[in-house]
Every structure is written in structure tokens, then in C-alpha cells.
Amino acid sequence: MPRELGAPRPLGWSEPGRTTLEIKTGGWRTRRPMYVEATAPCRAACPAGEAVARWIELARRGELAAAWALIREANPFPAIMGRVCAHPCESACNRRQHDGGVAINALERFVGDWGLRHGARALPDLPRPGRVAVVGGGPAGLACAHALSRRGYRVRLYEAEAALGGLLRYGIPEYRLPRAVLEREIELGIGPGVEVLTGQRLGANLAWETVAGHDAVFLATGASLPLGLGVPGEQAQGIGNGLGFLRDLACGTRPTLGRRLVVVGGGSTAMDVARSARRLGVPSVSVVALEGREEMPALPEEVSQALAEGVEIRNGLGVARFVEGGGRVTGAAVVPAQLERGGDGTIRPLFRPGPSEVMAADSVLLAIGQRTDLAALPPPLRGARGLIAAGKDGATPTVPIFAGGDAASAERTVTHAVAAGMRAARRIDAVLSGGAPAAPAALPGVRALPAHVVAFAEINLDYFPRALRAGRPERPAPGRVGSFAEVVEGFSAVTAREEGARCFTCGHCVDCDNCLIYCPDMAVSRRDEGGYRLSTDHCKGCGLCAQECPRGALQMVSER
Amino acid sequence: MTPMQAAARQRRMLLTGNHAAAYGALLAKPQVIPVYPITPQTPVLEKLLELAEAGELTGEMITVESEHSGMAACISASLAGARVFTATASQGIALMHEMLHFAAGARTPVVMVNVNRTLASPWGFWADQTDSLSQRDTGWMQFYCESGQEALDTVLQAYRVAESVLLPAMVVIEAMYISHTLEPVEVPEAALVAGFLPPFEPTLRLDPGQPRSVGGVTTPAQWRQNRLAMQEAMTLALGAVAEAGRLYGELTGRAYGATESYRTEDAEVVLVAAGGMAGTAREAVDRLRQAGIAAGLLRLRLFRPFPGAEIAEGLAGAARVAVVDRNCSVGSGGIFCQEVRAALSSLGQGAVPVLSYIAGLGGVNVPPERMMRIVTDALGRDGMSAGPIQAEEL
Numbered sequence: 003m004p005r006e007l008g009a010p011r012p013l014g015w016s017e018p019g020r021t022t023l024e025i026k027t028g029g030w031r032t033r034r035p036m037y038v039e040a041t042a043p044c045r046a047a048c049p050a051g052e053a054v055a056r057w058i059e060l061a062r063r064g065e066l067a068a069a070w071a072l073i074r075e076a077n078p079f080p081a082i083m084g085r086v087c088a089h090p091c092e093s094a095c096n097r098r099q100h101d102g103g104v105a106i107n108a109l110e111r112f113v114g115d116w117g118l119r120h121g122a123r124a125l126p127d128l129p130r131p132g133r134v135a136v137v138g139g140g141p142a143g144l145a146c147a148h149a150l151s152r153r154g155y156r157v158r159l160y161e162a163e164a165a166l167g168g169l170l171r172y173g174i175p176e177y178r179l180p181r182a183v184l185e186r187e188i189e190l191g192i193g194p195g196v197e198v199l200t201g202q203r204l205g206a207n208l209a210w211e212t213v214a215g216h217d218a219v220f221l222a223t224g225a226s227l228p229l230g231l232g233v234p235g236e237q238a239q240g241i242g243n244g245l246g247f248l249r250d251l252a253c254g255t256r257p258t259l260g261r262r263l264v265v266v267g268g269g270s271t272a273m274d275v276a277r278s279a280r281r282l283g284v285p286s287v288s289v290v291a292l293e294g295r296e297e298m299p300a301l302p303e304e305v306s307q308a309l310a311e312g313v314e315i316r317n318g319l320g321v322a323r324f325v326e327g328g329g330r331v332t333g334a335a336v337v338p339a340q341l342e343r344g345g346d347g348t349i350r351p352l353f354r355p356g357p358s359e360v361m362a363a364d365s366v367l368l369a370i371g372q373r374t375d376l377a378a379l380p381p382p383l384r385g386a387r388g389l390i391a392a393g394k395d396g397a398t399p400t401v402p403i404f405a406g407g408d409a410a411s412a413e414r415t416v417t418h419a420v421a422a423g424m425r426a427a428r429r430i431d432a433v434l435s436g437g438a439p440a441a442p443a444a445l446p447g448v449r450a451l452p453a454h455v456v457a458f459a460e461i462n463l464d465y466f467p468r469a470l471r472a473g474r475p476e477r478p479a480p481g482r483v484g485s486f487a488e489v490v491e492g493f494s495a496v497t498a499r500e501e502g503a504r505c506f507t508c509g510h511c512v513d514c515d516n517c518l519i520y521c522p523d524m525a526v527s528r529r530d531e532g533g534y535r536l537s538t539d540h541c542k543g544c545g546l547c548a549q550e551c552p553r554g555a556l557q558m559v560s561e562r
Numbered sequence: 563m564t565p566m567q568a569a570a571r572q573r574r575m576l577l578t579g580n581h582a583a584a585y586g587a588l589l590a591k592p593q594v595i596p597v598y599p600i601t602p603q604t605p606v607l608e609k610l611l612e613l614a615e616a617g618e619l620t621g622e623m624i625t626v627e628s629e630h631s632g633m634a635a636c637i638s639a640s641l642a643g644a645r646v647f648t649a650t651a652s653q654g655i656a657l658m659h660e661m662l663h664f665a666a667g668a669r670t671p672v673v674m675v676n677v678n679r680t681l682a683s684p685w686g687f688w689a690d691q692t693d694s695l696s697q698r699d700t701g702w703m704q705f706y707c708e709s710g711q712e713a714l715d716t717v718l719q720a721y722r723v724a725e726s727v728l729l730p731a732m733v734v735i736e737a738m739y740i741s742h743t744l745e746p747v748e749v750p751e752a753a754l755v756a757g758f759l760p761p762f763e764p765t766l767r768l769d770p771g772q773p774r775s776v777g778g779v780t781t782p783a784q785w786r787q788n789r790l791a792m793q794e795a796m797t798l799a800l801g802a803v804a805e806a807g808r809l810y811g812e813l814t815g816r817a818y819g820a821t822e823s824y825r826t827e828d829a830e831v832v833l834v835a836a837g838g839m840a841g842t843a844r845e846a847v848d849r850l851r852q853a854g855i856a857a858g859l860l861r862l863r864l865f866r867p868f869p870g871a872e873i874a875e876g877l878a879g880a881a882r883v884a885v886v887d888r889n890c891s892v893g894s895g896g897i898f899c900q901e902v903r904a905a906l907s908s909l910g911q912g913a914v915p916v917l918s919y920i921a922g923l924g925g926v927n928v929p930p931e932r933m934m935r936i937v938t939d940a941l942g943r944d945g946m947s948a949g950p951i952q953a954e955e956l
Contacts, residue, residue, distance in 0.1 A: 013788040014668065015766060015776045022775040 023540070027523060031543035035517075035556045037447055037536055040454040040509030044106060047094035049413070050077040050421040054091055054106055055507045061113050062502030070117040073110065074124075077420050078148040078191040079141070081118050082170060084111020085179050085490070087417045088270075088301055096458045096506055102471035104505045105493075112498040118186045124193040130154035132434040135213045137204055138222035140168020141416045142407025144191060145423030146220045146430075151195035153431050158216065159196050162203035166192075168224055169408070170416065172249040173271065175278045176486040205378025218402040218430045221383075221390055222423060225372040225408040231266065235324030240331040244275040244369030251278055260364020262286040264334045266321055267369030268298040273305065275367050276313045280483045288314040288361060290321060290334065292341040292351050303474075307489060310479035316361075320351040325360055333360040348387070374409045387412070396426030402433050445511060445533045451557070456508035460554035465516075472501040511555040517547035568815040572748040579740035582710035582747045583649065583675045583733065584609035586717030588619050589755050590673070592647035594639035596624040596632040601687050602737040603651040603677045621647070629654040633661035633672075640670035641776055643767035645721065648672065651737065652679035652693045659697065662730075666701025667788060668777050669795075671724035671731070671762070673717060674702075678837070678888075679737040680924050688925020689736040691837065691889035695865075695897045701792050703731040703799055704865040706836040710740060711747045712863075715816055718755055719806040725762050726802050727795040736888070738925060739838040750814055758813055796867040803864055820869035822861040823876045825851065829858030831937045832880040834873075834902055836862040839888055839921070839928055846933030857937050862898060870905030877906065883916040884940040886933070886953065890920050895950035915946060921953035928953070 042055040052073055060069035073080045087107055095103030132155045136147045139161030147157045165171060166188050170179060192198065202208040204223060213219055228243035230236055242257075244265065250257050263284045265276045268291030276287045289308070291298055295317050298305060309315060320339025325332050338356035343349055376384045382399050385391030389410050396404035406422025408414050475491040476482075482489050493501065511533055518526045518534065525541035526534050536547075548556040577585065584606050587595070597607045613619035626632040629650050636646045650658060655676050665672050676694045680686035694704060705720060707713045713735050720731035735741055768776065780788065803820050811817020822840075825847055826832050833843045840861040850857040860876045862869075877883055883906075887896025894900065899918035906914055919936050922928040935956045 013784050013791070014778055014780055016774045016778060018772045018774050020775065021773045022778055025778070 026539045027542050028525075028537070028539045031538075031541060032561055033543040033545065033558050034538060034541055034561055035536055035543075035545065035548050036449055036559050037511070037534060038451045038454070038509070038555060038557050039445060039448045039511070040451045040456050040554055040557070042506075042508035042510065043094040043096055043455050044091035044104075044508075046455045047090040048076075049090070049415065049417045050424060052076040052091075055505060055510050057113065058104070058106070058109055058502050058505040059507050059510065059512055061109065062499055062505070066113060066116045067120070069113045070121055073113060074117075076424065077417070078124070078145055079114070079187050079420060080110050081114030081183050081187045082141075082179060083417065083420075084108065084114045085183070086170070086174055088415050096456065096461055096508055097504060099458045100461075100463060100466065101468040105472050105474065105501050108472070108474050108493050109498060109502055112493045114187070115492055117190065118183065121190050123190055124148055124152050126151055126154040126193060126195045128154045130435065132156070132217040133158070134218045134220065134430060134434075135160065135216040136220045136222065137208075137213055138168060138224055138407065138409070139163070139166035139198070139200070140222060140224050140407060140419065141170060142222035142409075142419040142423040143168070143220065144188060145420040146222065146406070146427045147196045147423075148191040148193070149424050149427030150430060151193045153427070155195065155431070155434070157196045159192070159198045160202040160204070160208055160213070161198065161200045162206075162223075164200055166198065166200070172252045173245055173274070175248065175251065175274050175281075177277070177281070177482070177489050178274070180488050205375075210378060210380065214403070218434060219404065220396065220423070220426050220430065221379075221398075221403065221405040221409060222407040222419070223375065223409045225374045225414065227373045227375050228368065229371045229373055231321055231368060231370065233321055233323050235326050235331070238324055238326040238331040239329055240363070240365040241324060242365070242367050244271050244367040245372060247275055247367050248278065256282060259284050262362055262364045263288070264361055264363040264366045265289045265369055266334070266366065267291065267371075268293045268300060268317075269369065269371075270300050270304060272369035273300045273308045273313075275369050277308050277311055278486075279367075280311050280313060281486055286314075287312070288316060290319050290336055290361070291315065291317050292320055292339050294318055297341075307476070307479075311483050320353055322353065322358065324366065331363055331366055333362045334366055335360050372408070385410075394425070395429045396422060397429060402430070404430060446529055446531045447533050447535055448511065451509075454509070454557075456554040461506050461508065462550065462552045465552035466504075466506060469500075469504050471504070472497050507553050509554050512553070514552065516550045516552065517556060520546045520550040522546065563813060565815045568754075568813065569748075571754045572750045572814065574746050575749050576744050577710055577747040577749075578605060578742050578744055579707075579710035579713050579735045580605035580677070580742065581609045582714040583717060583735065584613065585747070585749050586714035586733075587647045587673075587675075588613050589714075589750065589752060590645065590647065590718055590721050590759060591761075592621045592673075593644040594624065594635070594646050595619075595621050595648065596626050596635035596639070596646075597648050598626050598629045598632045598650070598654060600629070600651050600654040602679055602741045603649050603654070603675070605741070606649040606675055606677075621645075629657045630661055633658040633665060636672045636674075637661060637665045637668060637670050638768075640665075640672050641668060641768045643762070643764050645725075645762040646670070646672045647674070649675040649677070651677040652681055655693050655697060656681060659700070662697055662700040662702055664777070665730045666792065669728040669792070671721070671728055673720045673724055673731050673733065675713070675717065675733045675735065677735055677737050677741045686924055687737060689739050689838070689888060689922065690924055691734075691736070691887070691897070692891075694732060694734045695889050695891075697732070698866065698897070701729065702866060703729055703796070704734060705731065706734045706863060706865060707740065708838060708840045708861065708863075710735070710743070710745050711816070712818070713740065714747060714749065715810060715814070715818065718759055719803070719810055719818065721762075722759050722806045723799055723802040727799045728764075729792065729795050729799060734837065736838045748814070748816075754813055758809060799867050800864075800869060818863065819872075820864035821872050821876055822863060824859040824861065826858030826860060826876060826880070828856055829880055830856040831882040831884060831940050832858045832860050832877055833933065833937065834860045834862060834877075834883060834885040834898065836865065836898055837888065839886060839933075842928055842930055843886065843933050846930040846937065849930060850934055850937055855937065855941070865898075865901070868901055868905065870909060873902060873905050874909040874911050877902075877914060878911065880914060882940045882943075883914055884919055884936050885916060886919045886921050886928075886936060887950075888922040888928075890923060890950065896920055899950070915943075917943065917947055918950040919953045920950045926954060932956070
């Protein structure tokens with residue numbers, strides 16, 4: 003065999019251990035890629051700042067415990083949120099511009115429901131000396147109590163009603179938020195460090211001094227005083243307020259409404275009132291809203307569900323007066339109208355010329371908003387526009403008293419309230435511990451760019467074949483008005499995985515290896531602990547990695 | 563081994579040239595097979611996939627996004643110590659061009675089947691040798707096969723030669739005439755050729771456990787030295803080709819050389835041809851001999867390294883030489899002819915008249931009658947022609 007024929011050792015082979023890594027081509031570079039964690043638009047839009055893209059990524063990998071825990075760092079109530087949140091995240095979702103936004107709210111419910119079955123109660127990290135009073139057991143107060151007790155503080159949670167939940171329990175009907183979900187999630191959220199005191203109403207049987215005697219106070223007393231229309235006839239019998247009706251319902255009372263109900267208002271409460279009335283057997287339920295159909299503050303799905311349940315919705319109308327007979331309401335006189343927003347954010351009806359019409363009614367329920375009861379508070383806390391005087395972080399002029407939720411804000415969604423409670427907890431912690439809250443840890447080697455919100459143009463659509471957004475299953479309308487059973491059903495595990503897979507995961511590396519594969523200089527390498535290392539010794543700054551990153555987790559920056 | 567014994571250890575199958583080449587690859591047991599499909603080479607890839615699906619071919623087939631990447635993968639795998647096979651044609655080999663130089667310079671014994679096909683523009687799928695002949699100076703060995711049987715046999719011999727001298731080798735068959743024509747092919751059983759082609763075990767190989775680089779920057783002197791070493795390896799390859807062809811003949815009954823002389827001893831006109839047209843030329847020679855014309859054939863099987871001395875010897879007694887090229891180096895003429903003339907001239911046989919005939923360009927059929935007309939035309943000319951003679955116009 004002439005195996006050794008010719009074949010001198012070819013040139014160009016280095017000694018073992020000596021590789022082209024010695025040739026540092028990085029000096030050619032004028033730009034370089036930066037491995038970043040930027041903010042997904044869903045997170046930027048979330049009042050509570052949930053790391054949505056990251057928890058969806060965990061959920062689709064099947065790590066539901068980690069997904070649940072991550073949501074709860076920003077919002078302790080994913081199962082509730084997945085049912086009642088107005089989900090501004092979905093409106094901001096970059097995928098809307100591709101083939102429909104990701105069904106984030108439904109996914110949150112999926113993760114939250116996993117937590118109801120498998121999650122563990124919140125336990126404190128380390129005991130801390132501070133004692134904090136939280137007044138109000140609604141979403142803001144619950145969130146604040148949760149976060150503080152997790153940090154090791156002892157919390158007294160004062161609730162005026164007989165049970166915790168606030169608006170969640172007394173203002174949202176069971177067909178939207180089943181009682182079992184509410185109670186289990188509160189149970190999971192309130193750890194052993196929280197002492198719950200129910201039936202304690204500030205200004206009645208709970209003295210201000212008792213509250214003020216704590217090391218810090220969070221006021222989350224909500225907005226419980228109903229607003230009126232201020233039109234003639236409003237004092238007639240049969241005219242009530244919607245939230246009071248919902249509260250009665252939650253307490254087991256079934257008010258008598260007659261055969262024809264008119265509900266005034268265009269928000270979620272109006273829908274809740276109207277749909278609850280249908281479930282009580284009221285044959286004719288009409289909603290009168292100042293706004294056009296598309297402008298109603300109620301969510302589109304609430305509107306469509308109400309319509310499917312036989313509720314009539316009349317838009318662009320305002321109630322000019324009520325018609326009564328023998329002291330009892332018999333109708334509402336409506337005229338064409340629209341909503342007028344004042345410069346200070348207030349809203350009022352603007353009547354327009356047009357024919358007046360009387361809508362016959364056996365009863366009327368007003369769902370046009372509430373205001374805060376400030377009577378029990380010391381004067382410095384009574385702020386403008388009927389709200390407790392508090393900044394974005396909940397700080398009032400009287401430190402260490404903080405406030406949040408509906409009592410201190412005009413942004414009245416459950417999620418805003420939760421966010422206010424979480425923010426205040428961080429501030430209270432900072433005040434009591436004397437330190438600043440720790441910055442959340444980014445991935446190893448990653449530069450956090452929280453101010454950079456990933457734009458649609460930064461997504462490489464080649465990696466995202468079109469896929470239709472998953473619809474949320476609903477029980478058929480004809481059957482559901484017969485009971486208060488939940489209308490919207492949860493995702494199956496398969497649907498949740500498919501819908502989760504639609505998420506672009508904007509701005510967050512998912513270890514997809516594209517940068518590693520496409521780098522012509524092999525300047526990208528994996529880190530043992532996850533993520534990638536970019537060798538500035540070898541990167542020539544071509545930008546292929548950033549171009550091929552599907553989700554904007556690599557950004558090119560100039561070297562100068 | 564007697565011919566009877568050899569025949570008993572081969573299976574006669576009806577195969578196209580493409581499939582015969584694939585069976586040659588199967589017997590060579592390549593470990594890595596990066597291939598990109600292209601007409602008319604695609605059936606090579608398809609047959610390999612079938613054999614892999616059936617579990618007969620155990621090498622890893624790599625789907626690549628282009629021939630350029632395919633050859634890059636071949637080079638890397640070969641440097642890592644794997645036996646590598648690939649196949650291409652036409653635009654594919656043109657796209658590989660840069661990597662062909664790299665493969666030879668890095669001394670990777672890759673074996674590649676190339677199906678000769680016209681290069682665009684205009685588009686065509688027909689036989690033309692220009693695609694592989696354009697790669698003349700890349701440092702690859704080139705074998706031109708006359709049949710599917712020879713393609714199978716040559717793939718195995720090419721590996722043996724390539725791995726002994728550490729140069730890549732191209733095994734060339736023509737589009738349609740060989741690639742898509744069915745013929746009976748003797749397929750040796752694996753054990754028959756196992757000893758002929760033992761596993762590839764280079765002493766120097768890339769190993770992630772002991773990282774090193776290859777192909778990096780050299781000094782001018784080192785680069786020159788590498789090129790001289792390649793030239794020396796090509797010279798050694800001439801001997802290795804001869805030995806491989808002889809040994810293969812002992813095993814299978816089919817011996818091969820760098821060239822093949824057919825009835826040239828007393829020939830007045832010797833046709834020189836390569837590839838499928840050589841078979842036609844052989845038929846023409848027989849008919850001319852019957853008609854009393856002393857014609858012969860020198861078939862070129864090996865083009866790189868160029869067996870100049872062997873050719874000069876084979877043409878020594880000829881009064882006329884007619885080189886038939888199915889290619890045309892535009893602005894010059896037939897490429898085989900240039901090489902034959904240069905070899906004769908440099909070996910002191912420049913006085914032999916060598917006429918250049920271009921025939922069958924773009925896959926035009928060249929029947930035996932045309933070959934016969936080439937011979938009579940050559941006999942009628944007393945000296946040289948000013949340029950290449952177009953056989954279709956005779």
C-alpha cells in the first residue's frame with residue numbers, strides 16, 4: 003500500500019492549541035453588537051409592569067412554576083388578572099401588526115389557574131422589625147400587604163367589609179370572576195405575616211389614631227361613594243346605583259328590578275350590572291351610554307358578550323331627566339348627547355339638539371363612577387378632585403403614610419390598583435429599611451435597557467410564520483343567562499402552548515442560537531450559565547447577529 | 563483472483579451513470595456527504611438518500627444551501643479526518659470554484675462526481691466539458707469516464723489515489739449520455755473492495771479537544787512551498803493512478819490507466835477523445851479499419867495530473883493526430899487539444915501534426931459517422947489548420 007506516497011505535511015497547520023483566535027480582527031470594527039434586555043411593548047403598557055414576554059417564554063417551555071412566580075413578582079393575582087384585567091398589553095403587542103396580538107390575558111389566566119392548583123402560599127423572606135397598617139382589602143391593599151409580608155414586614159390589613167376582596171368581591175359578578183378563584187388567590191397571596199381584621203371601617207369603628215400608630219400606613223380605601231347624574235327626578239324610587247346592586251348580589255340579596263331596567267353608563271360596571279340583571283331574569287335590559295359603540299370604556303368582549311345575552315345597548319344618548327309616577331320611576335328621558343372631557347380630566351355629558359325620547363323603566367341603575375370618601379382622613383391627605391393626595395409612588399404629604407388604588411387615582415382598573423399597591427410596598431420598604439430597592443437581575447452578560455421599548459420594525463418576521471390568534475372559548479349565550487357560572491373558559495394546555503409560541507418575546511434573548519449560527523467570525527459563544535458572550539476581540543461589526551436576532555435582543559451601537 | 567472468481571463477487575445491475583457513481587460512493591463508505599442538488603446530478607443525490615434510508619449508506623448527509631457551502635463543509639469534514647463525498651454539475655461547480663482551490667491547497671482528499679453540463683447563458687442541460695475543464699488549475703485531479711461502469715470503478719480508485727497523495731479528485735461523467743443512460747454495471751461486493759480502500763486515517767486532523775487552525779496566513783516562501791508540494795503530489799499521483807488501476811483490475815477484472823490506446827500501433831490517424839465520445843470514436847475506428855483506413859484511438863482518462871509522457875508515447879508513431887473536444891475555450895479552441903500539443907511539444911514530438919476538432923458542443927449528438935469524417939478530414943490535410951475545425955460542418 004503506497005499510503006506514504008508523497009504527502010508531505012501540508013502547510014498552514016498551527017501547533018496544537020494555537021488557533022485563529024490569536025488573530026484579533028475586532029480592530030476593524032466601527033460598530034459593535036450589544037447583547038441587551040430591552041422592554042417588550044406589552045410590559046411597557048402593563049400598569050403593573052409584568053415581565054410578560056419572559057413569563058410567556060417560561061410558560062411555553064413548560065416551566066409553569068417559574069412563570070407563575072415571575073408574574074407574582076409584579077402582580078400577585080394572575081388568575082384574577084387573567085379574568086378581569088383590561089389587558090392594555092394586548093393592544094401594544096407587536097404581533098398585532100403581523101397577524102393579531104398574542105392572547106396575553108388568556109395565557110395569564112392559564113398560568114394563574116395552574117397556580118390555584120399547584121402554587122404555594124407566599125412566605126416571608128426574612129423577618130423585619132417594621133409593622134405596617136394597610137387599610138382596605140381590595141386589589142391595591144391586598145397587593146401591598148402581599149408584597150410587604152413577602153419582604154418580612156408584619157402587616158395589619160383592615161377591611162371594612164366582612165370579607166377581603168373589595169371591588170373584586172363586591173363589584174365584579176361571579177360569571178366573570180368565580181368566588182373560588184378569588185378566595186384561593188387571596189389565600190395564596192396573603193402570607194402568615196398578614197393579620198387580617200375585617201369589619202373595620204375607618205371613621206366608624208376604626209379610629210385614625212389606631213391606623214396612624216404603625217411604622218407605615220397604606221391607604222387603599224377605594225372609591226365607594228356613588229356619583230349621581232344631577233338631573234330632575236333622580237330621587238324617585240326605583241333609581242339606584244349599580245355598584246350597590248352588585249354588592250347586594252355578592253352578599254346574597256336579589257333585588258327586585260321589575261320587567262324593564264335601564265342601566266346608565268358605558269363602562270365595565272354598566273355591563274356587569276346589565277348582564278347580572280339578565281341573569282336575575284329581567285326580560286328587558288337597556289344600557290344608555292354617552293359614548294359611541296367603539297368608544298365605550300367597557301372592553302369589546304364585554305360589550306359583545308352583553309349583546310349576546312340580550313342586553314340592548316344604546317349609544318350617544320344622555321339622560322336629561324327621569325319620569326316618575328306616584329314617586330316611582332317609570333322611564334328615563336334620553337336625548338342625543340356625547341361625552342365631554344374637561345381639561346382636568348373630568349367628564350360630563352354634552353347634550354345635543356335632537357328628539358327626546360322616553361325609555362320606559364321599572365327601575366334604573368346608575369353606573370357612572372364613584373368617588374372617594376375622604377371624611378375620615380386628616381386634612382393634609384385630602385387632595386384635589388376628591389382623591390387622597392398621593393404621588394405616583396403612593397407617597398402622601400404625611401410620610402410615612404402612603405395611598406393608592408381608586409382612593410388616590412383616577413385610573414380605575416384593577417391592574418392599576420394592584421400596581422399602586424406593589425409600588426407603595428417598594429417605597430414603604432425603602433423608607434423602613436433605609437435602602438433603595440434592589441434592581442431586578444438581568445440575564446448574565448446582558449445590558450439592561452429598560453427605557454428601550456422594542457418596536458415592530460425590530461422584529462425579524464422571517465422567523466415568525468403567520469399563525470392565527472387563539473380565540474377564548476365562551477359558554478353559549480342562550481344557556482349562560484340562566485346562571486352566574488363563568489362565561490369565558492380557560493385555554494387547554496395545547497392551546498396555551500400554541501398561543502405562547504406566537505409571542506415574539508420582544509427584547510428578551512431565548513437562546514435561539516441565531517447569533518451563534520450566523521456570526522461569520524465565530525465571535526459569539528454560549529455561556530455555561532445561559533445566554534451568549536460576544537468577543538469584541540474578533541467581532542468585525544458586520545451586524546449579521548443583530549439582523550438575524552428575531553426579537554431585538556442584539557442592538558448595534560457605534561464604537562464612537 | 564481469476565476472472566471467474568472476480569465475477570462471482572460482483573452483482574450485475576442495470577444502472578444509469580448517476581446511480582453507478584452513487585454505488586461507487588456507497589462502496590467507498592464516506593462518513594460525510596454534503597450535497598446540493600442540480601440537474602443533471604440530482605439522481606446521484608437521490609440514490610444516496612435512498613441508500614441512506616435503507617440503512618446501507620451510513621455516512622451523514624448534510625443538506626447545504628449552496629454548492630459553495632457544500633464544498634466548505636466537505637473541506638471542514640475532510641480536515642477533521644472524515645472521508646467525504648459530494649457531487650455537482652455546471653453552475654454548481656462554478657459556484658464552488660473558490661472552495662475548490664481551498665480544498666486542494668488544504669490537501670483534503672475529497673472525491674466529487676461532476677456531471678458535465680453546459681454553463682449559462684443561455685440555459686441548457688446538455689453535455690459539455692467546459693464546466694469541469696474550467697477548474698483545470700484548481701489543484702484537483704480529474705478523471706473523465708467513458709461509462710457508468712467506469713464511473714463506479716473510478717470513484718473507488720479516486721479515493722485511493724486522493725488519500726495517498728492528499729489531493730482532491732473529480733470523477734467526471736457527461737450529462738445525459740452517461741448520467742441518464744442505463745447500462746449493465748458490475749457492482750462489486752463490499753468485501754471485494756474493502757482491502758483496496760481501507761479507512762481514511764490521516765495523522766493530522768482537526769480535533770476540538772486539541773484546537774488548532776489550518777489554512778491561516780503564511781509567508782510568501784511558505785505559500786510557494788505549499789504549491790510546490792502540491793505539484794510534487796500531482797507527479798506522484800501519476801504513479802498512484804497507474805497502480806490503483808492495475809490493482810483494481812486484479813480484483814475486479816477491469817484494469818485502468820491514465821490513458822487507453824486502441825489500435826494505435828500502426829495507425830496513420832489517431833483520434834484523441836475523452837469521456838463518452840471515446841466510445842463513439844472506438845466504434846468509428848473499427849469501421850474505418852474495416853474500410854482499410856488505419857485509424858486508432860487514444861482515450862484520455864486522466865486530465866490532472868496530465869499524463870503527457872504517456873500520451874507522447876501513445877502518439878509516437880502517428881502521422882496525424884485528431885483531438886476531438888466537446889468543449890471550446892472561446893478565443894482559443896479545444897482544451898484537450900491544447901494540452902496534447904503542449905505535452906508533445908515539450909517532449910520533443912512537436913513535429914507530429916495535431917489537428918483540433920470541436921464536436922458535440924452543448925450536447926449535440928456525435929455519431930460514429932461524424933468521427934469517421936473527422937478522420938478522413940484529418941487525412942486530407944497536409945498540415946495544420948488555422949484554428950479549431952468544427953466537426954458539425956464537415
